Amino acid sequence: MLLNRRSILVATMGVACSAIARAELWPRKPVRIILNFPAGGPGDAIARYLAQRMSAILGQQVFVENRSGGAGAVGILAASNAQADGYTFLYTTVTGVVQVPLVSKDQNFDPLRSVVPVMGIGSTPMGLFVHASTPVADFPGFIEWARKQPAGLDIGGGGPIVEIATAVLARSANVRLVYVPFRGTAPVVQAALAGDIKAFFSTPSPVITENIRAGKLRAIAVTSASSSSLVPGVDPIAKFIPGYVQDINFGFFAPAGIPAEAVVKFSETLAKVLAEPEMKERLSGFGLGLQPLAASEMARITARDAETIRKTLETTPVKFGE
Missing domain, CATH: 3.40.190.10 (Periplasmic binding protein-like II)
Incomplete structure (x- = not known):
């Protein structure tokens, strides 16, 4: 049976309103941010500060869980294998995500599919x-x-x-x-x-x-x-060595299959935090240049870095250690 234009419009509006309503209800419980770095470093300090500010806006606890080890792969794999219910996110580097198959025995992890980009927050050189x-x-x-x-x-x-x-x-x-x-x-x-x-x-x-x-x-x-x-x-x-550039992009990812409404609300809240007047100076103090990026741009950078590392390893053998 064919639907007329009014029926399609009503149905579409119903879906959109349902998604908005679900987004307004999120979060119903504490939100976990997995960090694949140990406590005490600049990445830990940044993640905890952002979690604190997001908690204040959401009225719900946002907390950081350190899962270091395995050259960074332990935390990333823990996030990718977490329940995709909208209550687990990952704060890490794009390069870290790309390198998981190189440093882990888990060959099921796909940097472009096992986790999804949520939002980039900044970049830093070494x-x-x-x-x-x-x-x-x-x-x-x-x-x-x-x-x-x-x-x-x-x-x-x-x-x-x-x-x-x-x-x-x-x-x-x-x-x-x-x-x-x-x-x-x-x-x-x-x-x-x-x-x-x-x-x-x-x-x-x-x-x-x-x-x-x-x-x-x-x-x-x-x-x-x-x-x-x-x-x-x-x-x-x-x-002195033309072309030698090693910038690192930091951002948030989530398990594949996460509800869209959770991603939308998380991103909107994070964007509000990053827009706070003192944020640029505070992140700079932790060694990170503020540069918010949409999920689509994060996905592009992830694919680019995966190809760059592949080409690098063709000419520069690396024996990855923990």
């Missing part, structure tokens, strides 16, 4: 930092110093993002660099301050900035395409 006792003041000096190390130079870092950055730098600069894995920013900084490692890659963080000001650490270079206010006073590595 800084290359050294202990203040090293005879290094800039990037050319760093490479010269690294080449003098008989067994190669250890580079600390937290996760496969840093491992790839280290491998690409070693190949591009024709220098031996040995990646030393840590479980996040906080432990790698602690190891550097203790003198256990002399150099490391990391996203910017307040603790790094404090120790640079205290004369304990030194920034050498930044992985953005041009100079960055997040790692001030240093040249980009791209100035």
Whole structure:
């Protein structure tokens, strides 16, 4: 039986009103944000601050659950396998999502299908930092110093993002660099301050900035395409190695199949938080440049990064460690 235009319009309006009504009812219970980084780092600080602000707007608790380990894969897999009921979200990096199949034995995970993008919040480069006792003041000096190390130079870092950055730098600069894995920013900084490692890659963080000001650490270079206010006073590595750019995009994802009304309300609430006057400065203090992105743009970046990493690994073998 054919429906006339009025019937179709009434039916469509009914569906739309139903979706809006369901969105207005969400959330009926606390909302969980899984974070695949350990407590104490800048990612943890950002997630907890956003959760606090969202709780105030929603009138319902939004809480953070740290699920680190497995080079970041543990938390991402936990989120992807969670019930898609609209009450579990994931805060992580696009690169982290893309790299799960490379660092995990779970071959069922598909970066483009197992989780869905919800909203991007910002991006950051990584800084290359050294202990203040090293005879290094800039990037050319760093490479010269690294080449003098008989067994190669250890580079600390937290996760496969840093491992790839280290491998690409070693190949591009024709220098031996040995990646030393840590479980996040906080432990790698602690190891550097203790003198256990002399150099490391990391996203910017307040603790790094404090120790640079205290004369304990030194920034050498930044992985953005041009100079960055997040790692001030240093040249980009791209100035010396054209094309070397390692920016990291942060955002929220959710298990595939999540109700649309939950995504809509979560995104609307997050957008309100990100629009608060102090947000840009606060995120910058945590080492993140504010750059809200729609879910569609997050999906495009995820697909792009997946292809970039695939091509990188064709020419730069990486043995992923935890």
